[in-house]
Amino acid sequence: MSIRFFNTYSRALEEFQPRASASRKIDMYTCGPTVYSRAHIGNFRAYVFEDLLQRHLELRDYKVCRVMNVTDVDDKTIRGARAAKIPLAEFTAPFKQAFFEDIETLRIKRANEFPAATDRRYVDKMIAMIGTLVSRGLAYQADDKSVYYRINKFPGYGKLAHFDLTQLQSTGRVKNDEYDKEHVGDFALWKAWDEEDGDVKWDSPWGPGRPGWHIECSAMATAILGDQIDIHCGGVDNIFPHHEAEIAQTEGVTGKQFVRYWLHCAHLLVDGQKMSKSLGNFYTLPDLLERGYTGREIRYSLMRVHYRAPLNFTWEGMEEARQALARIDDWLERLHETVAGKIDPSKADKIDLQPGARFEEALDDDLNISAALGLLFESIRETNRALDRNELGAAAANAWLQWWERIDSVLVIQPEVASLPAAIAALAEARMQARLAKDWRKSDELRDELSARGWEARDTKDGQKVTRRAGA
RNA sequence: GGCGGGGUAGCCAAGUGGUAAGGUCGGGGUCUGCAAAACCUCUAUUCGCGGGUUCGAUUCCCGCCCCCGCCUCCA
Structure with missing residues (x-):
């Protein structure tokens, strides 16, 4: 059976066919954190989803090359650095470090590269791309010296989000003081320097300034992975405008389809509401660790709901995750003892109870983790029953442990081995x-x-x- | 207003045109000195609401309600 993913671009379940079918190499780009504060558990829901995706593709023998960007220059990081009265890089460094600590806690596999937006190599690439866009009439410098993308010149603009440009309404979320733009929907590629930016600036053909947010991903993705990539992920809130802009920028430069499969993760809610500091339901990883929950318990709780469904985070849910993991731990312990012959070495397999392939087949189906976990727990009950009846011997127990090793390469919820003090x-x-x-x-x-x-x-x-x- | 995602047991959640996986919580039981774990068992005549198609719909179609999100720099 083939692997199927729900592609945001087509809004349909599609059979997964990467570009390089022979070499089984997959290029994957995932939007990473903006390091102006500690990432919250909603961010990590997306990163855990991406980790599950990568690991399942690897289980299916694909060679995944994943890039995750780190946005270390934007309005918020600049504002934070100014408030702290320290250089930008000094302000973002601890948040970068915290991010890497957190993904390790959650057992998220590190990307092959974590490019930073302030890296000179990528700033140069961004400037080069903007130059191409300007030369093609897809971008223009406005009176405020900033460079904007001329969205009316890109026919596909709006196709990812399925937006009709004439329907765009301002939500007032972003201050609309950019009167110099030709169209309200034109977005900044290059932001001209102003006093608020302090010493944060780079020289460019359009004067000093800094890159817009969207161009950084286009530049880093193509610089590292090439003009075309297989999979691009992010949260649903990235669909518009961020990913829409990435398509316009990248395809405007290369003339080639940028991404084959767009996968987006639904939001995490806390107690049924959006997380916000004012509601007091805003959590970071250290907040949960302080409450006594472990990294794998948090990983499990963030992973157990299908990525396209909203996930409601509750303490009851954390408790459920803890109990479900304890059930797995006890089962593993029992299998190990059976293999080691500790229970009764004379026992032979009396029934044919062998692991199958249905777990990974469930994941093939757009990462149906709930169905996959259902199969895991069914298997646990069946093998426990057989063990209770002395019908499962060392050979079968060993086969089940090998199966576990395989599926845990995706789940990564194995308990830490704690030696007895x-x-x-x-x-x-x-x-x-x-x-x-x-x-x-x-x-x-x-x-x-x-x-x-x-x-x-x-x-x-x-x-x-x-x-x-x-x-x- | 436009565009999405979701509404299945106390909670979380899978799923199919043929009569509801799994997890967790709770009740009862086996086992145990007592517990724990494990196993057995009970807990949705029913899948947001109302129509329609059908021998039959939770599953398909139409309408409606509710929740969440996006609509220019939030995963």
């Missing part, structure tokens, strides 16, 4: 002695003590098991 091992040993002596009171006290230290003691028919408590 000496003090915990001593408590566990003491409790085992108490149980042998049938000193239940002491045994229960020791269990409580272990629990208080974040460890859980469970008595099985094969003896006591001590594991790290969920979330601890």
Whole structure:
């Protein structure tokens, strides 16, 4: 069965056919963070989705080259640097670092490249592209010295967002003080320097200034990946104007189709509402870590809803994620013990219960993660039942663990192996002695003590098991 | 007003023209010194509402309602 994705451009489910079918190489560009503050969990929902996408394509033997830009110059970063009275680069550096820490916490695979908008190489490329657009009449310098894209000259403008240009209305979200533009929809390619920008400026044929936001992605994508790429991702709010502008800029320069598949991730809501600082429902990764949730628990909770459906973030949802992961952890532990022969080495496989390919087939279908996880949990119940009945032996358990390794290359929710600290091992040993002596009171006290230290003691028919408590 | 996404059990959520996966929570049971885990079992005669097509619709068509987003620099 083929891989299918919902392409924003066509608003239809399409069979995935990358350009280089023989080499199985895929070029993927994903819009990254603007480093003016710490990224919030809504941002990370998109990045986790992109990670899932990349990892699933790799599971399907594609070689993915992914680029994620870092926007380190724009109105907000400049404003922040001015407010802090420090140079722009000094202002953005800690947010860049925080971003990389956060993606590591969420087990997001690092992109091959993280180009920065202020990199001289890319600024030059942006200036070159703008020059081409101007020479072709697709852009013009206005009286305010800024250079704008002449959207009426690009026939395809509006096709991604499915907007009719005559219907564009101002929401007043952006201050509309650009009276020099020919059309309200014309967007800035090059922003002329003004006093507010301080020393943030580059020389250009149009005078000192800085690049517009949209051109940076066009320049960095084509500089690193070439004129055409297979997949471009982002949040739904990037469809317009950002990605629409990228198409106009890039295709205006190259004359070739820029992107084959546009994939956009729906928003994350918090308690049914848009996240905002004024509502007090604005969370960053450190906020959740402080509440005791782990990176993989957050990853799971951000991943478990299909990317095109809105995801409502709640603490109840975090608890659910924790419990679901604990179920997986216990299952893995059981399989490992079965493989190691700890439970009963004489056991043979009595039933034919083998993993299948349905998990990855579910992901082939526009990353249907809910269906895929449903299959995982069904498999867990079936294998647990067989283990309960002593019908599943080491060979089958091993096959299931290998299957797990395969699907976890996409999910990446494997528990960390926590070794038993000496003090915990001593408590566990003491409790085992108490149980042998049938000193239940002491045994229960020791269990409580272990629990208080974040460890859980469970008595099985094969003896006591001590594991790290969920979330601890 | 234009353009999208969504409305399935307490909560999260998959899905199909033929009668509702899975997770989580809660009740009961097996096991256990007690727990835990696991397993068994119960919890939507029903899929936002109203029509239509059909032998049959949650699934297709029409109309309506609600939520969320975008409509010029927010993932």
